[in-house]
Amino acid sequence: MAASLLSRRGVALLAFSSLKSFIPVVSGNNVVQLIAGYNPRPLRLNLKEPYIPDRNSEKTPEWQKTEKYERKLFARYGFASGVDPGKLWPTAAQLEELIQEEKQWHPPLEEMLKNIAAKEKERAEKRLAREKLIAANMAKMPKMIADWRKEKQEAKRKVKEEKAKKERLLAEARERFGYALDSRSSKFQEMLAEIEKEEKKKRKLLKRRKREEEQGLTTPAPAAESS
Secondary structure, X not given: OHHHHHHHHHHHHHHHHHHOOEEEEEOOOOOEEEEEOOOOOOOOOOOOOOOOXXXXXXXXXXXXXXXXXXXXXHHHHHHHHOOOHHHHOOOHXXXXXXXXXXXXXXXXXXXXXXXXXXXXXXXXXXXXXXXXXXXXXXHHHXXXXXXXXXXXXXXXXXXXXXXXXXXXXXXXXHHHHOOOOOOOOHHHHHHHHHHHHHHHHHHHHHHHHHHXXXXXXXXXXXXXXXX
């Protein structure tokens, strides 16, 4: 009895272990299929010898044929990489480019101090020019304030004169037409044009009289008749 039970358990374990390598998959017809799992062998890596790519091989990638990669190989493996260290030095053009880049991004201490002094001088000149401008404007401030007050008073005077003129014209229109007129009405505008025309004639007449008087004063007196 015990032997038969052990044999049954052994068969069940063997069947289960054999089924572990199969994966159940349900097909379109609802049929369960068992697909064997794929367990590839691990790759055997050669960690004892360095990997040196063949530059003459077509299978070697282009980035492994560059000088940068050769420098990396020589830095990692040394002479075992088979790289000639003489080829790793930069050319004259590359060296000049490196020197110019070094001068641009990492200038010497003397040049840095010179640049700092030049910037400080420029900043001081700008500050001095600004102070001079402020001093000049402050010196002009009293005159500017006086001019501003004068302009303000002149503007107030003009507004006052315009208001008085408008009131005078409205009063004249009231006397002429017998009733108050709106300053925006056509009758008032016609009257205003007529008054301006008359005033223009008066000014022109006054100028002519003044000119005639000046000419009469400047003309030489007639010579006295000889006795």
